[in-house]
Amino acid sequence: MRSYVSKVATTIELPSRDTRKAALDDAGYNVFNLDAADVFVDLLTDSGTGTMSDAQWGAMFEGDEAYAGSESFARFQTAVSEVMGFEKVVPVHQGRGAENVLYGALVEEGDHVINNTHFDTTRAHVANAGGVAVDCPVPEARDLDSDAPFKGNFDLGAARSHVDEVGAENVPVVVLTITNNSAAGQPVSIENTRAVAAFAEEIDATFVVDACRFAENAYFVRERESEFADWSVADIAREQLRYADAIVMSGKKDALTNIGGFVGVRDQDLFEVAKQRAILYEGFPTYGGLAGRDLDAMAVGLREAVEYDYLDHRIGQVRELATKLSEAGLPVFEPVGGHAVYVDAGELLPQIPDAEFPGQALVCELYREGGVRAVELGSFAFHGTDRPEFVRMAVPRRTYHREHFDHVAETAAAVADRREELRGYEIVGEPAMPELRHFSAALRPVE
Numbered sequence: 001m002r003s004y005v006s007k008v009a010t011t012i013e014l015p016s017r018d019t020r021k022a023a024l025d026d027a028g029y030n031v032f033n034l035d036a037a038d039v040f041v042d043l044l045t046d047s048g049t050g051t052m053s054d055a056q057w058g059a060m061f062e063g064d065e066a067y068a069g070s071e072s073f074a075r076f077q078t079a080v081s082e083v084m085g086f087e088k089v090v091p092v093h094q095g096r097g098a099e100n101v102l103y104g105a106l107v108e109e110g111d112h113v114i115n116n117t118h119f120d121t122t123r124a125h126v127a128n129a130g131g132v133a134v135d136c137p138v139p140e141a142r143d144l145d146s147d148a149p150f151k152g153n154f155d156l157g158a159a160r161s162h163v164d165e166v167g168a169e170n171v172p173v174v175v176l177t178i179t180n181n182s183a184a185g186q187p188v189s190i191e192n193t194r195a196v197a198a199f200a201e202e203i204d205a206t207f208v209v210d211a212c213r214f215a216e217n218a219y220f221v222r223e224r225e226s227e228f229a230d231w232s233v234a235d236i237a238r239e240q241l242r243y244a245d246a247i248v249m250s251g252k253k254d255a256l257t258n259i260g261g262f263v264g265v266r267d268q269d270l271f272e273v274a275k276q277r278a279i280l281y282e283g284f285p286t287y288g289g290l291a292g293r294d295l296d297a298m299a300v301g302l303r304e305a306v307e308y309d310y311l312d313h314r315i316g317q318v319r320e321l322a323t324k325l326s327e328a329g330l331p332v333f334e335p336v337g338g339h340a341v342y343v344d345a346g347e348l349l350p351q352i353p354d355a356e357f358p359g360q361a362l363v364c365e366l367y368r369e370g371g372v373r374a375v376e377l378g379s380f381a382f383h384g385t386d387r388p389e390f391v392r393m394a395v396p397r398r399t400y401h402r403e404h405f406d407h408v409a410e411t412a413a414a415v416a417d418r419r420e421e422l423r424g425y426e427i428v429g430e431p432a433m434p435e436l437r438h439f440s441a442a443l444r445p446v447e
């Protein structure tokens with residue numbers, strides 16, 4: 001069993017109920033507009049919000065800040081090669097920078113890109129390159145009652161039908177996102193990975209793995225795919241990535257850093273194009289918009305991320321929160337994924353129609369009740385799709401302890417107790433791009 005102790009203490013405080021009410025009102029009932037100082041337990045995202053280890057902080061002191069060819073880059077490259085099996089690597093400032101570098105090189109106007117499910121920034125970068133983003137998740141991904149082990153898998157039948165429709169020559173890229181972030185962080189099996197790789201080869205497409213959460217995925221494979229029960233998670237991770245022609249990575253996820261990312265490729269020509277695009281958008285290809293010390297932090301973080309005991313603690317924390325929320329009376333999406341607990345606010349608050357955002361009502365009430373920040377991923381965030389009315393509580397890595405989860409559960413229980421009193425919200429101001437409205441729209445309670 002592994003645990004973590006604090007070496008640097010950060011004070012957090014629960015503001016008074018009056019302060020919370022006023023802060024929520026000032027924020028236009030949108031928790032993205034809250035000051036973090038007004039939040040007690042912050043479960044908005046697990047992206048870049050985790051705690052680095054003493055080994056990572058120590059490595060940062062050795063950062064080599066040479067513009068080109070730094071020792072930090074060499075250590076980083078060795079770590080990516082040993083942990084993920086890619087020798088040709090281009091660092092970037094974060095995951096979406098990797099998407100810009102790679103998809104800008106591979107996707108042309110009118111091309112179709114097929115993914116198990118596009119993460120929101122991936123979809124935006126495919127669109128930005130002139131492409132059409134097509135999702136092919138397996139049907140059980142949407143089934144709240146299914147306890148299938150790999151609900152993140154890619155639906156090959158659906159992908160084949162799509163290729164038959166648009167022609168293989170118009171599908172230059174096939175992507176597999178592990179874990180499937182937009183499908184509640186559900187894992188993807190290696191059996192599915194092999195099949196998708198074969199499919200991509202068959203249609204002569206580049207097979208990209210979005211590897212942001214590759215280590216969490218490997219943990220689930222070890223648990224659920226019998227072929228790998230005796231493997232180390234590090235070996236499983238390498239095995240799964242072995243089939244990819246390229247990877248995109250956000251260091252803010254499974255490299256356990258607060259910033260950073262990279263692209264890994266196998267093809268020399270693609271490597272040259274990726275480096276040119278990195279110079280244009282990120283920085284010279286041995287630093288990619290990062291300080292040398294950031295590369296060192298990623299190098300150490302990548303190795304830590306594939307340690308079994310780290311993952312067991314991390315995924316254990318997510319499961320612990322899920323159990324507590326379920327006991328508190330919230331309907332929790334099962335099986336629980338790798339990084340967050342998803343709650344079905346539509347089921348909890350049947351009196352609020354989808355058009356009045358039951359998820360947002362729950363998010364606002366969790367903040368007002370206990371200073372807990374979660375995020376809506378239902379009708380408010382994904383306008384015009386028929387997703388469940390999800391609220392996500394993401395768990396930052398190695399950051400919170402049992403007492404914090406107890407506080408979240410007590411808050412949730414208090415909200416669940418008076419669920420009938422909760423009312424919906426309406427939008428009073430929103431930005432021009434509807435895809436981005438949940439980040440900045442203002443709301444008010446429905447009268």
Ligand SMILES: *Cc1c(COP(=O)(O)O)cnc(C)c1O
Binds near residue numbers: 121122249250261
């Ligand atoms: C976070 C994430 C990205 C984008 O990474 P950023 O570092 O936030 O830019 C892309 N794909 C997936 C699956 C992610 O989880």
